[in-house]
Every structure is written in structure tokens, then in C-alpha cells.
Amino acid sequence: MDLGLRRRWHIASEALIADTPSSRVYRVERQGASSAIVKILKPHGVHERPGIDYLDWRDGHGAAELHDRTDDACLIEDAGTLTLSDYHQQYGDAAATDIVLTVLAELHAPSPTPPPPELVPLRQHFRALFDGAGRQRPELGDMLRWTAALADELLAAQTDIRPLHGDLHHDNIVSGGPRGWLAIDPQGLIGDAAYDVANIFGNPLGGAKDILDPARIERLANRFSGALGCSPDKILRYAAAHAGLSICWSMEGEPSKAAEENIAERLAFAKLVRQRLAAQQ
Known part of the structure; x- marks a missing residue:
């Protein structure tokens, strides 16, 4: 420095x-x-x-x-050193989700000042998925095209548009300071409020047992839909669209074991959501 x-x-x-x-x-x-x-x-x-x-x-x-x-x-x-991932490991998913909802309510509370004009629109944020959906590895093509189509439909019909943290997950919610649980490392987006919980479904890192549990997926969808005033299907559609985006980001980066694990996990999650949505039709 x-x-x-x-x-x-x-x-x-x-x-x-x-x-x-x-x-x-x-x-x-x-x-x-x-x-x-x-x-x-x-x-x-x-x-x-x-x-x-x-x-x-x-x-x-x-x-x-x-x-x-x-x-x-x-x-x-300095918001502290205790991550929500650590808390999740000790107290479980339901308790961690309570904290997510508390932090989310604070993040989405009205501000007396207008939002900064530099915030990134959600369609721009999803560019990697739209650009990559048709030219990624063959085994990913069908799911990426499906998630890209989901994203396009969602972004064309956004409601409750507001500033978003944009990267809310268990390692970006921390505590240990005098003010309790706080969000860190925002992306700074603007768009549909339902997107702000999309990345929670793919976390905490290393938590595949929870992430790919259909009961947990349904539970999160219901809790987040109640908090945000929209349908569970909308929450799940944004979560699946984000999974496709995350896969594309992993494909763009340097090859690594962590990237391959993320691709496999997000792909499996998107498949579960696709099956669940199809069953509702």
C-alpha cells in the first residue's frame, strides 16, 4: 500500500x-x-x-x-470475520436463511437519496450467459440455452426494479463487528428485486448436499417469495438463470478444479429447477 x-x-x-x-x-x-x-x-x-x-x-x-x-x-x-458460511455450518440452513432475510430487508429498505447512475442493469449483467449459451461445451448447450431463454423472459418482464447488491451469498454476509450481520462486496446492479436472492441457492460453497436438496430448494423459494412479494416460481426461475450465468463465468476463467465443481453443481441445480417448473405446468 x-x-x-x-x-x-x-x-x-x-x-x-x-x-x-x-x-x-x-x-x-x-x-x-x-x-x-x-x-x-x-x-x-x-x-x-x-x-x-x-x-x-x-x-x-x-x-x-x-x-x-x-x-x-x-x-x-470492518464488518467482522464471522461469515454466514461458518454460521450455517454450526446452526444450519434455516437459521442462516433467517439472517439472509434480515440483511435483505435492510438492503432493500428505501433510501432518501437517488441511486447512483453507474449501477449495472441486469440485462448487461447477464451478457456472459447470452453470449456463451450457444457456443459452450456440447454437454452444457441444452441447459445453457434454456437458462438464457429464462433470463431473457425474466428481464423482459421485470417488476419491483431497484438497486441490488447483486452477489448476496454466505461468504458475502459477515458479522463480528458492533453492528451485527452486514453484506460486503456488492456488484452494484439495478433490476428486479427477485434476482438478489438467486445466488443463495448455489451456496454455501461446498454445500452440495444442501444445494441439491429439492426440499431445501422449495423451502428457500417459499421464504424468499414471501419476503419479496412474488411467486416461488419467479424466485426459482431467477435462481436457475443465475446458475447458467455462473457456469459461463466459470468457463471464461482459468480452468481449475473449483471451476469444474461449480459447473457441475450449478448444472445439477438448474436441472432440478427445470424438472420442478415442468411438473407445475
Whole structure:
């Protein structure tokens, strides 16, 4: 971290906690102030700017507070080190879902200020699925075309359009600080509120037993539909569309065991939703 940022934010010590292709993230101790998180975007991370704009707009409601920003560096509230994944492992899915719903209600609460214009529309967010659905591996083609068609139908008929976190899942909801459970690392999207729970269905990481449990899928759909005022089918359609998008993102990245596991898991999940939706017709 450069000297200018250390001086600006009175940083006494720092510890690198993440180094990704898009950013470096530090937990810092500050002179005369509480610990904080410093996130510095790399050139490849400019797509994360709308997420920072979203944090600024949310002003601490449901999400970690953005304390300051300069260029592509920002100082963010340290929300804690306990992830909802850890909590899920100890207390189970129903208790973790209660927390998701509490955080979601805060994130979707009205704001007195207009949303930032830089938020990414959902159709743009789904570009990788629309671009990749017809030219991915043969064994994925049918499901990706189906999820792309789902996404196209959903995006053409959006309701309850609002700013969205866009990447809400069990590792992006954390606690341990004085304000309890908070969302971190938003994508900063704008679109149908039902999309904001889509990624919960594919998490927590390593939780295939839960993720591919039809009873859990039905339970989440019912709980989220009640909270968001829409049908369980709509929730599930967005979840399946997101599964297709996640597969395409994994295909775009470097080949890895984690990517292949994500592809297999998301594909299996989308198949379950497809079967469930077909049974309802």
C-alpha cells in the first residue's frame, strides 16, 4: 500500500487478506480509530466500481459502510470475520436463511437519496450467459440455452426494479463487528428485486448436499417469495438463470478444479429447477 493512502487514513499497520485479479484487500489498524478494510482496485477491477457506488449509496444500511474513497482505493467498515458460511455450518440452513432475510430487508429498505447512475442493469449483467449459451461445451448447450431463454423472459418482464447488491451469498454476509450481520462486496446492479436472492441457492460453497436438496430448494423459494412479494416460481426461475450465468463465468476463467465443481453443481441445480417448473405446468 502506498504512503499516500497510509497517511490519508492514518494507517498504523496492515495485513493483506485477499489478492485477486481485480483487487487487493487489506485489514488495517488505524491510529485513534477502529480497524477497517482497504480495497484497492487493479486495472482489471474497474467493473467493481458500481459495487463501491452501491456501498456509498447504501450508507451503512444493511451493508458495510464506505468511509472514504479516492480514485480506485476505498476505506470500508470492518464488518467482522464471522461469515454466514461458518454460521450455517454450526446452526444450519434455516437459521442462516433467517439472517439472509434480515440483511435483505435492510438492503432493500428505501433510501432518501437517488441511486447512483453507474449501477449495472441486469440485462448487461447477464451478457456472459447470452453470449456463451450457444457456443459452450456440447454437454452444457441444452441447459445453457434454456437458462438464457429464462433470463431473457425474466428481464423482459421485470417488476419491483431497484438497486441490488447483486452477489448476496454466505461468504458475502459477515458479522463480528458492533453492528451485527452486514453484506460486503456488492456488484452494484439495478433490476428486479427477485434476482438478489438467486445466488443463495448455489451456496454455501461446498454445500452440495444442501444445494441439491429439492426440499431445501422449495423451502428457500417459499421464504424468499414471501419476503419479496412474488411467486416461488419467479424466485426459482431467477435462481436457475443465475446458475447458467455462473457456469459461463466459470468457463471464461482459468480452468481449475473449483471451476469444474461449480459447473457441475450449478448444472445439477438448474436441472432440478427445470424438472420442478415442468411438473407445475
